[in-house]
Amino acid sequence: xxxxxxxxxxxxxxxxxxxVTLSTIRMILTLKGYQYSAAGLSVLEVIIxxxxxxxxxxxxxxxxxxxxxxxxxxxxxxxxxxxxxxxxLGYVTASVISQDNSGALAMQLREKGYGVTxxxxxxxxxxxxxxxxxxxxxxxxxxxxxxxxxxxxxxIVAYDAKxxxxxxxxxxxxxxxxxx
Numbered sequence: 001x002x003x004x005x006x007x008x009x010x011x012x013x014x015x016x017x018x019x020v021t022l023s024t025i026r027m028i029l030t031l032k033g034y035q036y037s038a039a040g041l042s043v044l045e046v047i048i049x050x051x052x053x054x055x056x057x058x059x060x061x062x063x064x065x066x067x068x069x070x071x072x073x074x075x076x077x078x079x080x081x082x083x084x085x086x087x088x089l090g091y092v093t094a095s096v097i098s099q100d101n102s103g104a105l106a107m108q109l110r111e112k113g114y115g116v117t118x119x120x121x122x123x124x125x126x127x128x129x130x131x132x133x134x135x136x137x138x139x140x141x142x143x144x145x146x147x148x149x150x151x152x153x154x155x156i157v158a159y160d161a162k163x164x165x166x167x168x169x170x171x172x173x174x175x176x177x178x179x180x
Contacts, residue, residue: 005062008055012065013072015052019045020076025083032089033162088137091161096131096147097123098154105151106131112146134161 022045029038059065098105106118114133121130135143147154
């Protein structure tokens with residue numbers, strides 16, 4: 001079957017883009033604990049990759065096909081990352097340190113629906129308030145905006161919560177309604 005060279009470039013680019021996008025999503029699913037979904041996706045990923053590589057190798061003398069595959073690969077990384085941002089799977093734990101150790105920030109965040117554990121800590125320049133907030137990853141950016149509005153000088157660091165077990169958080173987090 002003869003394929004027009006320009007169409008072949010578009011097909012190779014698209015296949016490479018699809019393969020890497022799926023590969024990125026599969027890796028994220030694996031890291032977030034969705035092993036069975038990741039395994040199912042890997043079947044499709046391998047089929048697509050073999051089709052693309054086959055087309056490139058059948059026409060390996062044409063540099064434009066190699067470039068199409070490489071550019072599709074690069075674009076797939078970007079597209080896969082954008083999809084991961086939209087999926088926002090899993091949970092995030094944010095640690096917030098506020099210079100205001102009155103507990104006001106914790107109360108304001110609780111009023112907005114966040115589950116907050118707070119305690120008094122000591123920093124280089126005196127007493128601080130430390131807050132720990134567990135939330136679905138989809139709410140992470142909203143939390144940053146809210147904290148910065150309430151306390152522009154707050155220090156925030158967040159990390160993925162891999163394992164969550166028991167306590168108030170796990171029962172309440174699923175039905176929590178965050179006020180924006």
